Amino acid sequence: MAELPSIPSSSLISITEVTVADESIAEFLNLAALIFQQIGISPGVLFRTFQKDGNIFRTLTVWSNQEDMKQFRNNGRHAQAMENEMQHLSHTRYLSFSGEVNVPDWDNVVQKLDSAYSQPQENESETNT
Numbered sequence: 001m002a003e004l005p006s007i008p009s010s011s012l013i014s015i016t017e018v019t020v021a022d023e024s025i026a027e028f029l030n031l032a033a034l035i036f037q038q039i040g041i042s043p044g045v046l047f048r049t050f051q052k053d054g055n056i057f058r059t060l061t062v063w064s065n066q067e068d069m070k071q072f073r074n075n076g077r078h079a080q081a082m083e084n085e086m087q088h089l090s091h092t093r094y095l096s097f098s099g100e101v102n103v104p105d106w107d108n109v110v111q112k113l114d115s116a117y118s119q120p121q122e123n124e125s126e127t128n129t
Helices: 022-041 066-073 076-084 106-117 121-127
Strands: 012-020 045-053 056-063 089-097
Touching: 012 022, 012 066, 012 106, 022 045, 022 056, 022 076, 056 066, 056 106, 066 076, 089 106
Parallel strands: none
Antiparallel strands: 012 056, 012 089, 045 056
């Protein structure tokens, strides 16, 4: 496995995990490709990667700051997908955090999501942005 890059500890790491219905995977992959292109040209993105595990899809992005991530999230294809494509998803988890000096590997990503979503519901607003 290639070594993951170092990042400034002030960077915002954003993780998204979605489970897509089998009959919607092809459509989702087309949309995901467009969104991944959008990420690549978005101001403030420092790193991006994508993982497919069966019908579970994960993105990991690193941003200079929260404002740049929110600007991406709330505009373009991503905003359209959030508004129109949620019915194709049977499961969604997301988490944003900072303080890391290296991009986490996928095992660490899943552990962080599992840990965040095993917390009581009232803590979700504290860990998810």
